[in-house]
Structure formats: structure tokens, C-alpha cells
Amino acid sequence: MNKFTKPLLFLFGGLLFSSCNHILDSIDDYVGGDFGKLVQKEQEWSDSAKFVDNLGIEDAFKERMYSHKPENMDFTATGTINEISVHVRIECNGTGGNLVVFNCKTVENPQHMNDEGIVFSNLSGNKMTTSDGYTIRMLDSLNIGKETFQNVLEFDATKAEKNECDYDKFYISATQGLLRIDLMDTITIKRSLP
Amino acid sequence: MINKAKFIPVLFTAAFFSSLTGCYCEDCGESCSNVYDFESKLADCQKTIGHYKKGKTIHYEHSNGYDLDFTVSKDTIYHKRESEYCANFDTEVREIELTSTYPIISIKVSFNGGYEFEDEDGSTDFVSSLNITYDATSYVVDLNSDGTPIEFSYKDNLETLDTITFNGVKYDSVFVIYDLLYASSTDHADNRNQPRLYFSKEKGILKIESRLGQSLTIKENGKDE
Numbered sequence: 072m073n074k075f076t077k078p079l080l081f082l083f084g085g086l087l088f089s090s091c092n093h094i095l096d097s098i099d100d101y102v103g104g105d106f107g108k109l110v111q112k113e114q115e116w117s118d119s120a121k122f123v124d125n126l127g128i129e130d131a132f133k134e135r136m137y138s139h140k141p142e143n144m145d146f147t148a149t150g151t152i153n154e155i156s157v158h159v160r161i162e163c164n165g166t167g168g169n170l171v172v173f174n175c176k177t178v179e180n181p182q183h184m185n186d187e188g189i190v191f192s193n194l195s196g197n198k199m200t201t202s203d204g205y206t207i208r209m210l211d212s213l214n215i216g217k218e219t220f221q222n223v224l225e226f227d228a229t230k231a232e233k234n235e236c237d238y239d240k241f242y243i244s245a246t247q248g249l250l251r252i253d254l255m256d257t258i259t260i261k262r263s264l265p
Numbered sequence: 266m267i268n269k270a271k272f273i274p275v276l277f278t279a280a281f282f283s284s285l286t287g288c289y290c291e292d293c294g295e296s297c298s299n300v301y302d303f304e305s306k307l308a309d310c311q312k313t314i315g316h317y318k319k320g321k322t323i324h325y326e327h328s329n330g331y332d333l334d335f336t337v338s339k340d341t342i343y344h345k346r347e348s349e350y351c352a353n354f355d356t357e358v359r360e361i362e363l364t365s366t367y368p369i370i371s372i373k374v375s376f377n378g379g380y381e382f383e384d385e386d387g388s389t390d391f392v393s394s395l396n397i398t399y400d401a402t403s404y405v406v407d408l409n410s411d412g413t414p415i416e417f418s419y420k421d422n423l424e425t426l427d428t429i430t431f432n433g434v435k436y437d438s439v440f441v442i443y444d445l446l447y448a449s450s451t452d453h454a455d456n457r458n459q460p461r462l463y464f465s466k467e468k469g470i471l472k473i474e475s476r477l478g479q480s481l482t483i484k485e486n487g488k489d490e
Contacts, residue, residue, distance in 0.1 A: 128331065128368060151477065152329070153368045237369055255367060 100141055103167025105197040105209035108222040109245045110144045110161055119151075120248065121263040128152070130260065134248040148249040153260070155237050157249060159224070160188075167194040170207060172226055175236040204231040213242055213250060216264050220244040297351035304355045305378035307342065308393055310412030315469020317361045317374065323469075325365075325481040326432060332484060333370065335363040345377075363470075372470065372481075373398045379408070397462060400475035404442045404462045412466050414440045421445070421456045429463065431471055432484040439471060440464045 102110050117135040124130075131151045138144040144161040158173035171188040191199045197209040206227040213223040222245040228234040238254040252260045319340045325333050339362035347354045357378035364371045379393025391410035396403060406423065407415040416423040424441040444460040460474035474480040 128329070130368070150369075152327075152370065152479065154371055155369055258367060 099165045100163040101165075101168065102141065102161055102163045103194040103196075105222075106161065106168070106170060106194040106207075106224075108209065109224060109243075110138050110140050110142075110163070111222075112138060112246055113140060114138045114246065118248070122150075122249075122252075122260050123263050124258055124260045126258070129263070132249055136248055138245075146243060146248065148243075155252065155254075157238075157241050157243070157252070159226075159243060161194075166192075170194055170199075172205070172207075172236075175228070200230075203233070204228075206230060210242075213244075215250055215262055218264050220247055220250055222246075223250065299351065301352040302355070303352060303380065305357055305380050305393070307357045307359055307376060307378045308391065308408075308410055308412065310410075310466070311359060311376040311378070311393060311395075311408070314376075314395075314412050314466050315361075315374070316467070317363075317469060323363065324484045326484045327368075327370075328478075328480040328482075333365040333368070333481070335365050335370075335372065335481075338362050338364045338371075370400075370481075372473065374469070379410075397464075397470065397473065399473050399481070400477055400479050402444055402460055402473075402475040402477070404444060404473075406440075406442050414442060414464070421453055426463075429471070431463075431482050434483075434485045436463075436465050436468060436471055438465060438467075444474075444476065 101107065115137050117133070119131050119133050122130050122132055130153050132148045133151070134146070134148045136144075136146050138146075141163050143163060144159070146157075146159045148157045149155070156174045160171045160173070162169050162171075170191040172191075173186050173188045175189055189201060189205050191201060191205075191207055198206065199208075200206045206225075208225045208227065210223040210225055212219050212221050213225075214220075224243045224245070225240060226242075227240050228236045229239050238252050239256065240251075240253040242250040242252075244250055250262050254260070317337050317340060319337050321337045323335050323337075325335055327333055339360060342357065342359045345354075345356045345358050347356070359376040361374040361376075362371055363374070373396075375396040375398075377394045377396070379391050382390045382392065384390060392415070393408045394405065395408055395414070396405050398404075409415055414423055422443045422445040424443075426439040426441060428435050428437050429439050430436070440463070442462045442464060443456055444462075445456055460476055462473045463471040465471060468483065470481075470483070472480060472482045
């Protein structure tokens with residue numbers, strides 16, 4: 072082995088190690104527990120879906136879904152009549168990822184809005200609760216009318232110390248988007264099915 | 266008091282040099298030989314128009330047929346500070362928010378403090394502004410010193426009605442403000458097909474229409490609001 076070979080081997084080995092390490096990093100990123108079902112399908116779509124509440128008031132929700140395995144998921148649904156906005160983001164990482172619910176903890180001052188979001192860290196299992204009482208849970212299925220939706224995320228703010236959201240609960244299907252919103256104890260807004 | 270004849274050339278000169286250098290005063294303050302400070306105050310009428318007091322309830326009928334109670338959920342005054350064209354602006358702003366419990370709908374009303382201008386003939390003008398936003402639609406209008414809307418010099422955006430009746434109640438001296446902020450048409454008939462806001466100094470918003478086809482119309486029951 073000549074005097075150049077050894078340093079070259081070290082250099083090559085170092086490069087290999089650093090790139091492998093990078094590959095391992097990306098392989099290690101994941102979304103933990105049943106919450107991983109929300110990012111299993113590669114999908115990007117936007118749509119407008121009809122909803123009706125138990126008072127008979129109809130509304131249309133504009134929805135946008137972006138989901139790429141294993142990177143992340145970002146879903147928004149905004150009412151046309153009701154100024155209700157559901158925004159959920161999942162970001163994977165090496166410890167199970169984070170699920171953030173936006174539009175609740177919005178700190179408003181005259182100059183700008185700052186949305187901290189409700190953060191569920193290190194996702195695992197099928198139910199998680201924050202220290203201030205917000206809960207997320209993965210349901211195997213949810214029935215709306217005669218239709219059954221699989222892999223549904225339930226967000227529940229009813230046990231929160233101080234519910235800062237416009238709603239009590241919402242339900243999102245991993246592939247179909249917003250299914251239901253409960254608010255003010257008595258109002259249920261459900262997706263209208265054909 | 267701002268001398269309009271002196272102030273406008275300063276603004277244009279600053280804007281011209283800014284466009285040449287590609288930066289504004291806040292980016293390269295040292296290039297401004299003089300930085301002008303302007304402070305605007307709310308006119309007294311901007312504190313009373315519509316008699317919006319926090320907690321007050323106003324009834325409206327939605328274009329979809331149901332009635333809604335809107336409550337004045339916010340009424341705050343603050344100072345907005347901005348810098349541009351070698352000038353600092355300190356604007357007093359009053360923000361009001363009307364919200365209905367369910368369906369969750371809001372109307373945002375914002376008064377910007379005004380400036381007193383000295384015209385070349387020595388007379389003074391006071392111009393402030395009003396901005397009302399509902400359902401992704403914003404109505405913007407300038408106001409004079411007693412809160413009367415002023416027509417934009419370049420747009421056909423304002424009408425005055427002696428009376429109009431909504432849900433059985435007659436309202437006097439009503440301003441109709443058209444949503445022409447982004448309209449390019451100069452055709453009067455076209456402009457009159459745009460969404461509009463009916464507004465009185467006494468009662469505030471009487472009817473407001475949105476670009477998305479919804480509207481709210483005041484519905485007074487003869488009770489003292």
C-alpha cells in the first residue's frame with residue numbers, strides 16, 4: 072500500500088459513513104403508533120364537501136390534503152359560512168413525530184397573529200393527551216349515515232383545562248378528509264353523503 | 266397639520282429615488298436626508314359611528330334565511346407604526362369585531378385615524394378611513410371630518426340614499442359603498458352590479474353583501490338596541 076492509499080481509504084470511508092448516516096437518519100424518521108395510518112397513502116388533493124348540522128344549516132367546507140409517506144401530512148378544512156378552520160399537520164422524526172392542531176392557541180395582538188398550535192409529541196399507541204387536556208385518538212372506523220370510514224383521527228377538546236378551539240371535537244379520515252365537527256355541546260356538523 | 270403642497274413632492278421624490286435604488290427608507294435609512302414623522306388621530310366621530318359598544322347585540326338576517334345575533338366582541342384602540350418613503354407614520358386605529366355565536370360569522374370594522382391637509386387655497390381638509398370586512402370581501406372608504414364617506418376621485422364607489430327600508434324599519438341618510446377595490450370597469454351599470462354595503466352613521470352596518478353571494482341584513486324588532 073503506497074503512502075497515498077491509506078489517506079484515500081480514510082477519506083472514502085469517512086464519506087461512506089457520513090452518507091450512510093444520512094440515509095439511516097431518513098430511514099429512522101417515522102410516525103409512531105396508529106397515527107402512522109394517517110400518512111400511509113401518498114395523496115394530494117383539494118375539494119369542496121357539503122356538510123349539514125343538526126339544525127339543518129348547510130355549509131360547504133373547502134379541503135386540502137397533502138400526505139406523503141414518510142415525510143408528513145398537512146390537512147386543512149375551512150367552512151364557507153362558518154368561520155371554522157381545521158388544520159392538522161403531522162411531521163415525522165426519529166422519535167415518532169409530532170401532530171399539531173392549529174387555529175386554537177392563536178395569540179392575537181394588533182400587529183400580528185401567532186399560532187402556537189396544540190402539539191402532540193413522540194406519537195405512539197392510538198391515544199395521546201397533552202398536559203392541558205387535549206386528546207387525539209385513532210379510531211378504526213366511524214359511521215356517517217350508512218357509510219363507514221376507516222382510519223379516523225378524533226381530536227377531543229372537551230376535557231381541556233381551557234378549550235381555546237372553536238369546536239369540541241373533530242373527525243378526519245386519512246383519505247376522505249373532514250367527516251364531522253362537534254361544537255357548543257349541542258351542535259354536530261356532519262358530512263352530507265349522496 | 267400637513268401642508269399638502271409641500272408633502273406630496275417630498276413623497277414623490279422619495280418614491281422616485283427609492284425606485285432607483287430598489288430600497289425603501291426602512292432598508293437604508295441613512296440615505297434619507299430628512300425623515301418626516303406623521304401622526305394621525307381618530308376623529309371623535311370615528312369613536313361613535315354605529316354606536317358599537319363592547320357587549321352590544323345587533324340582530325341580522327342571513328341571506329340563507331336564518332336570523333343571527335351579532336355581539337360586539339372586540340372594541341380596541343391602538344397605534345400602528347409604519348415607515349416608508351423617508352417618513353414614519355403613527356396611525357391611531359380603532360378595531361371593532363362583531364361575531365355571531367353560531368353559525369360562527371364575524372364582521373371586522375376598522376377605523377384609521379386621519380390627517381388634516383392644508384389646501385393651496387388655505388382651507389383645511391380632514392381625511393380618515395373606514396374598512397369593513399365580511400366573508401372575504403372588504404369595503405374601504407375615506408371619511409371626512411364628520412364621518413361622512415367621500416367618493417374616491419377615480420372610482421364610482423359611493424351613493425347616498427335619503428331613505429331605505431330593511432325588515433320594516435326605515436333608515437335615513439344611508440351610504441351605499443360598492444366593492445370596487447379591485448374592479449377595473451368604469452362603467453356605471455357594471456359597478457352597480459357589484460356587492461355593496463349599506464351604512465348609516467347612526468346604526469352602522471345595515472346590510473352587507475359578499476363576493477361569495479352571501480349577505481346580512483339588519484333586523485330590528487322595535488326594541489331599544
